[in-house]
Amino acid sequence: MQITFLGTSSGVPTRGRNVSSIAVRLPQRAEAWLLDCGEATQHQLLRSDVKISQITKIFVTHLHGDHIFGLPGLLASCGMAGNVSHIDLYGPSGLGEYLDACLRYSETRLSYSIKVHRVKEGLVWEDKEFYVMAAPLKHKVTAFGYRLVERDRAGKFDVNRAIAMNITPGPIFGELKQGKVITLADGRMINGKELCGEPQIGRKIAYCTDTIFCDSAVDLAQNADVLIHEATFAHQDSEMAFQRLHSTSTMAAQVALLANVKQLIMTHFSPRYAPGNAILLEDLVKEARMIFANTIPAHDFMTYDIAASMPIN
Template sequence: MSLLRLTFLGTSAAQPTLHRGLSGLAVKADADLLLFDCGEGSQRQMVRFGTGFTVDVAFFTHFHADHYLGIIGFLRTLGMMGRTSPMHLYGPAPARRLLHQAVHLGLESTAFPVEIHELKDGDVVRRGGYAVHAVGVDHRIHALGYVLAEDDRPGKFHLEKARALGVPEGPAFGKLQKGEAVTLEDGRVVKPEDVLGEARPGRRLVISGDTRPCPALVQASKDADLLVHESTFSDDEQERAQETRHSTAREAGQVAQSAGAKRLILTHLSSRHDTDPGKLLAQAREAYKGPVEVAFDGLTVELPLRD
């Protein structure tokens, strides 16, 4: 997988504002386009920010209305556009019941297959070149965070070693780079480890969803290239954060610092911080020593390959 790009569709908590839509994150993973949550208005944001509509899979962190009601209109739009390929929807219980109701609201059937899957902590969804891991988090209802973990990439191909072993240039080089052994004309077998360096670790993207700080998310975020963590409140709203099972920006920073995450982006902001999130940013920076920023609708981030 070469491309891993995030586009923030909505960064507001609970209600849309003039400047921020409801929760939604589009992730382009090579040819795949994934959605993580789909708040009301997400499809308009996809048009606005140019992500396209070729979504393969949607993952829901939980089923508060601001995180999933946008899927109703989005599926209808896809049907009107002539989609025929299946759509897969994943989320924690009660995903089957709630998503079935949403998908069929006002309709007996959809124009294309919609397959609904319930996930629990520890479940893994395999995709081409990467996997999405479900992580149980601490919210008022069943909720999941997600880790998109890229497969390890083959080590660096040493051209001179391959030539010295008599490997002919062309398809044989490609096979070795893919991890396949090659048999030469004289019968000798050249193995990938003969010409490749050590495997290079894949990238890790962590999406918290709505949650209090919790050990499971810290563990899941170990050495993450990017942690996208909700930061609904500031320090002076700590009591409200605990009551609603949300996080403050400082707590998001503490999670990132404890996990050793390489980068932190704050999202899911209370309307109190809609146009001036400076307080949230400052408090997160006091807790986390790495690079941190506050997301805004339309923010696009590409994660580079690890060396």
């Protein structure tokens, strides 16, 4: 699982940062999922290694413009990518009406199907390999955070050991790989778990923006490999954060600490902390690390590989 940050600014784009969007790539499925889709996200995708044709799902946190203004253009372009057959979109009430109006008044005809799913608290989507949960955050409009979970997988099956035990290769290997107890023709009972290595724990990503500190964010992020959390303001500007229902760097760090996550990646930075101002982005990072040491700031086009637990660039 790889996370690519396509936009890390809050509210408005800057010369160095676009507005909110994140791509999560699933190489084993040749798929990419988007978390939010701010204005110009499709341009950011063209400058990244993420293929537009691989997008199958888009999860929207809330309906503020810096998180959705890129959707109509991206959906229109996806139809020209060649391989897109269907895209599922998930978000709060009103997302479907917004897209219907944009496509209708621009007379845009999509060459593929889309389906808009209204998000409620709890399970959003699942299959045999992954599932996605949502929880309400605390913002000026209805907003949800998301938790993307890769299901645990059975440990590697020891084929050579099974053959050495005179177990005939075939369908029975599939059952043993699942950890089942099998009775062989000769009467022996074989526990598949004894022929498998340690289970592979699935990876977990939590995405929380826009929100002020809230318990539901802590719950959503429990034991996540990566927590992506907004840090719009510095601690010094906490009064402004409370007024606008956004998080400070220290709030993001408190969520990470309480949720026992492995890595905190802060994003959604206010342009007020650009070079030349009294408080800089580096100051926000220092504040967060005083509470949660494993904190890094995101920047546009940064890619984070969860398996390697380190930023690639």
